[in-house]
Amino acid sequence: MMTIMKHLRIAAATGILTLTLSGVATAAEPAPGQSFRPCDQCPEMVAITPGTVTAGNPKDFENPEPDAPKRPTITIKRPYALGKYEVTQAEWTAIMGANPSENKGLKNPVEHVDWKMAQDFIRKLNQKTGKSFRLPTEAEWEYAARAGSSASYSYGEDEKQLGQYAWFVENSGNVTHAVGQLKPNAFGLHDMHGNVWEWTGDCYMANFFATIDKRHSEEWETGCYRVTRGGSALNLPMAVTNSYRASLKQPLHNANLGFRLAMTLP
Numbered sequence: 001m002m003t004i005m006k007h008l009r010i011a012a013a014t015g016i017l018t019l020t021l022s023g024v025a026t027a028a029e030p031a032p033g034q035s036f037r038p039c040d041q042c043p044e045m046v047a048i049t050p051g052t053v054t055a056g057n058p059k060d061f062e063n064p065e066p067d068a069p070k071r072p073t074i075t076i077k078r079p080y081a082l083g084k085y086e087v088t089q090a091e092w093t094a095i096m097g098a099n100p101s102e103n104k105g106l107k108n109p110v111e112h113v114d115w116k117m118a119q120d121f122i123r124k125l126n127q128k129t130g131k132s133f134r135l136p137t138e139a140e141w142e143y144a145a146r147a148g149s150s151a152s153y154s155y156g157e158d159e160k161q162l163g164q165y166a167w168f169v170e171n172s173g174n175v176t177h178a179v180g181q182l183k184p185n186a187f188g189l190h191d192m193h194g195n196v197w198e199w200t201g202d203c204y205m206a207n208f209f210a211t212i213d214k215r216h217s218e219e220w221e222t223g224c225y226r227v228t229r230g231g232s233a234l235n236l237p238m239a240v241t242n243s244y245r246a247s248l249k250q251p252l253h254n255a256n257l258g259f260r261l262a263m264t265l266p
Contacts, residue, residue, distance in 0.1 A: 030265070033188055035084055039129045043091055043261055045081040046188050052076075053143055054150035057243045058157075071150070074143045082136060082144045083260035085109075085179035085190050086198065087121070095124050102255040107178035109196045114253040115226045118199050122261070135201035136262035138245075141229045145193075145242045147186035152241045153193060154185035159237045166194030168240050172233035176256065193240040196258035197228040204247035225249050232256035 030036040030047035037044055052075040061071045086109035093099050093106075100112040113121075122133050136144070151157050155165060163171040165183050172194070180190045203224035225247035231240030234256050238244065248257075 030081070032079075035188060036081075038081075038131050038263070041094070042125075042129055042131060042133075043087065044084040045261070045263065046084050047079065047081050047265060048076070048140075048144055048187060049079055050076045051143075051148075053146050053148060055142055055146070055243065057241065058150065058152055074139050076140065076143050079265040080136075080140060081263050081265055082140065082187075082189060083262070084184075084188065086196055086258050086260045088179055092121060095121055095128065100253075103175050105176075105178060107180075108176050109179055109191070109258040111176060111196050111255050111258045112253045113199075113258055114251040115199050115248075116250060117253065118259045125261075131263065133261045133263050135199055135259060138200045138202040138227045138229065140262060141198065141200050142242055144187055144189055145185065145230065147189070149186070149242070152243070154242065155183075162193065162237055162240070166231070166240050167191070167233045168194040168231065168235055168237060169233070170237075174234055176233050192230055192242075194231050194235065195233055196230075196256050197232050197246065198230045199257070199259040200227045200229060202227045204245070228257065 030045075032047055032049040034047050035044055036047065052073050054071050055074045056071050058071070061069060088106065089099050089101050089104065089108055089110045090106040092101075092110040092113075099110070100117070101108065101110050102112055118135060122135070125131070125133055145154060147154050149155070153162065153165065155161060162168065163182075165185070167177045167182070176195055179195070182190065184190045185192055204227050228246045228248060229244070231244060239246075
């Protein structure tokens, strides 16, 4: 009889499975860049591997002098997953019931969601699924948005190409659109530029890069201004870049403000 390998990995239509000595199939860790669902009722996620990326606004570091400030970097030390799409109105209503959005559409991103409302959704989703979803940190958000790029946008610097990747003021008609219609970045993430601003878990710190490795935002003060990233369907190109930062005091919410989920991987 053929010896059964202890960790024989096989490809299947539902993802990667691992056969153990007992013969029981168990879900394996998602491969880097792989799209997966942590459970049947869970949103689609993309696995992000640790690494380092050049960050910040390239235009802020154009001084060629040797002693001029150098561009900062973001280093991610643990694998994590980020939502392939912004949380949709269908996903929201399945957990919360009432839909707060102004521009209704089941595949449109949910909006008119303040930071606390996003946390309430996550808490109920985790209770229902047994998973540990959360908002991304600001560092995780920019690292994933860049997808290895040091440019202003995930694909480069050419604003003429922006409409292929982002719903913004020049192509949106000033309304949000169904998620996933435009090109993804190199990590397979859609709408990281534009459509809706996305909440992060972090409090706004003026010197973001000086505090990037400090304690996680959940341990910080609860009354702070929370960081939003990515820009929206109402914004000019400068506001939908990888590096542009905004912050909002609670309980503000509007028709161009939503979020996407994150979770830590083993």
